[in-house]
Amino acid sequence: MIPLFVDFADETVLVFGGGSVGARKARLFADEARVVLVSPTFTETPAAVDCVRAAPNDRSVGAWIDRADPALVVAATDDAALNAAIADAAVDRGVLYNRADRRGGDRPAASVTVPATSTDGPVTVAVGTDGRAPALSKSLREEIDPLIDDAGAMARLIDQLREEWADWPADERRSALRQVVRSDRVWTALGAEGDNAQRRAVDVIESGGDPP
Numbered sequence: 001m002i003p004l005f006v007d008f009a010d011e012t013v014l015v016f017g018g019g020s021v022g023a024r025k026a027r028l029f030a031d032e033a034r035v036v037l038v039s040p041t042f043t044e045t046p047a048a049v050d051c052v053r054a055a056p057n058d059r060s061v062g063a064w065i066d067r068a069d070p071a072l073v074v075a076a077t078d079d080a081a082l083n084a085a086i087a088d089a090a091v092d093r094g095v096l097y098n099r100a101d102r103r104g105g106d107r108p109a110a111s112v113t114v115p116a117t118s119t120d121g122p123v124t125v126a127v128g129t130d131g132r133a134p135a136l137s138k139s140l141r142e143e144i145d146p147l148i149d150d151a152g153a154m155a156r157l158i159d160q161l162r163e164e165w166a167d168w169p170a171d172e173r174r175s176a177l178r179q180v181v182r183s184d185r186v187w188t189a190l191g192a193e194g195d196n197a198q199r200r201a202v203d204v205i206e207s208g209g210d211p212p
């Protein structure tokens, strides 16, 4: 399994199945994509999700995909035969799909799994187990959540410094950026209100790194 990051901004994700699993996936993708959730019943109707009450069958799912023109189709109904037909229709159209009712093992590249995801600003950590132990993915994700507090602010700081130091010799810039991401003083400044992390980063570099 090779994780890749996909930008779904301005794309559509089409989810079949309005139970708790379909709703969870719909909420996740609605953070950036337009999401259409199709189901005869809904356990919840998440905000920012276009919920359509309908019960497509294996012969009509293709037409739903054609109409929505999605970048990803999620099959999360409680009907395994229908989920299989949704997957086939997605493959026929060259569209990625996610089947919520399948475990790990061999799968075509068009079949993707949804990892447990921890985010802080632009920083994303994804955990997967090749579909073998999703409860483990979830509990590792819960442990990672607090570990990446302030990582989003660090990513934004590094982004600024890369620009500011763009005309430095590449090896000096690389080494300075490495020192900044490893500096306890900079991490502390990021977490402290009123402290200036950028000033702190420059101090760290000018003084040759954190004290040992």
Ligand SMILES: C[C@@]1(CC(=O)O)c2cc3[nH]c(cc4nc(cc5[nH]c(cc(n2)[C@H]1CCC(=O)O)[C@@](C)(CC(=O)O)[C@@H]5CCC(=O)O)C(CC(=O)O)=C4CCC(=O)O)c(CCC(=O)O)c3CC(=O)O
Pocket: 024, 025, 028, 098, 099, 100, 101, 102, 103, 104, 112, 113, 114, 115, 116, 117, 127, 128, 129, 130, 131, 132, 133, 134, 135, 137, 138, 141
């Ligand atoms: C293959 C995959 C396909 C996919 O959905 O993409 C899949 C498949 C299945 N999950 C099942 C069960 C559970 N799934 C969870 C939780 C999550 N499942 C997620 C992903 C994935 N689940 C993909 C693999 C990811 C990986 O590689 O690890 C997470 C990470 C992401 C998300 O869904 O958002 C999300 C945590 C989100 C978070 O909190 O961060 C829990 C825990 C709980 O509910 O507390 C349970 C109950 C415990 C158990 O049963 O193990 C079942 C059996 C269903 C049944 O019994 O009918 C199947 C089907 C099967 O295995 O046959």
Ligand SMILES: NC(=O)C1=CN([C@@H]2O[C@H](COP(=O)(O)OP(=O)(O)OC[C@H]3O[C@@H](n4cnc5c(N)ncnc54)[C@H](O)[C@@H]3O)[C@@H](O)[C@H]2O)C=CC1
Pocket: 016, 017, 018, 019, 020, 021, 022, 038, 039, 040, 041, 042, 043, 054, 055, 056, 057, 076, 077, 078, 079, 082, 099, 100, 101, 134
């Ligand atoms: N990937 C994961 O994390 C997990 C996956 N699962 C699997 O995912 C499936 C769904 O789980 P839950 O949401 O808990 O089930 P659920 O039974 O609560 O929801 C199923 C939904 O599918 C809808 N549905 C039925 N026929 C449909 C049709 N023709 N078109 C569109 N929607 C239709 C139902 O109205 C219902 O809203 C289960 O079959 C289970 O195998 C279950 C738990 C976790």
